[in-house]
Amino acid sequence: MLLGILSCVVSPIAAQTTLAGTSWQLVRFQGGDDTVLTPPDRSAYTLTFDATGNGVAVRIDCNRGRGTWTSAGDGRIEFGALALTRALCPAGSLHDQIVKQFGSIRSYVLRDGRLFLSLMADGGMYEFEPLGSSSPAFRTPVAVRGPLTWTCTSGAATAGTGEPLRFTHYATDPALILLEYRGTTKAAFQVRSASGARYEGDDVQFWEARGEASLDWNGTRTTCRPS
Structure with a gap:
């Protein structure tokens, strides 16, 4: 199973400096129609950027996977093919929605120590918080x-x-x-x-x-x- 391209507005150096070594857990999804979905266990939905290199690890409920990410400039960040395990998650899981929508994410901002990933065409926004108490402070890469x-x-x-x-x-x-x-x-x-x-x-x-x-x-x- 693959996740598509994830784009955000940040330079290559800023992206690597800001995201390297950070881990995030999902707080909520807010749809463009104001629908709000919250996971029962935030730590079951995570993103972890490797401290060195361009690797990324994810947990999407009952499945885990790894992939790569690069920033080619012009405010873009791209995730390569992500290999996931193929367990069948229980009813009520956000797994299928997240896998389907990740390829439509087009921008991110860091605000008040949280990561916001926005979908294209105003489709909604995923809000993440740092995973664990050891997460470092974050700097916003844009003015x-x-x-x-x-x-x-x-x-x-x-x-x-x-x-x-x-x-x-x-x-x-x-x-x-x-x-x-x-x-x-x-x-x-x-x-x-x-x-x-x-x-x-x-x-x-x-x-x-x-x-x-x-x-x-x-x-x-x-x-x-x-x-």
């Missing part, structure tokens, strides 16, 4: 601005009311923004805009210009300003 906190209000809202929006910019190519709003985190990528900075993701659009922003979240539009 970061934030997190920033703004307040979002609808047209009917009165002054002084609103809901908090927390967001962080990552200087990837294209630029990535993580938005935290109403208890949910969404990823959006920068798109062409006649003015300001515009980001689009699955059921989310954030358009920042002249000190304020228009936020479209699951079809509901609000105006956001610095708190």
